[in-house]
Amino acid sequence: MLMSFTDRPASLSYGPNGFRVLSPGHYVTCAVTGEKIALEALRYWSVERQEPYASADIATRHLLDQA
Template sequence: MLMSSPNRPAMLSYGPNGFRMLQPGDHVVCTVTGEKIPLEVLRYWSVERQEPYASAAIATQRLLGQA
């Protein structure tokens, strides 16, 4: 179970198979769109860039340099 703090952004460390919480929170912010992503639905991120993304399409655009 993830520990969270309501209405606060979490600080995460992104790995190839998951993420580790560095500072408690209930969401992260998409690097491209600025959209809040609740931790329970976070599925897309870049390990190399340490960035979260709101969708697979947004992650693909970013990784291809189109966003």
């Protein structure tokens, strides 16, 4: 039987130039909004905090709020 990962979150390791899949899945959850982000659409994350963001605006606001 083939397993589908479309309903499972992926576990990723975030690096400065990309991310590595630690556990397969179809999406990650935005650290700020809780929105599901398809891996194909994931463009913004924090290497230091190891967390994904749904948009550049959300990432910027979150990182500025934490400073």
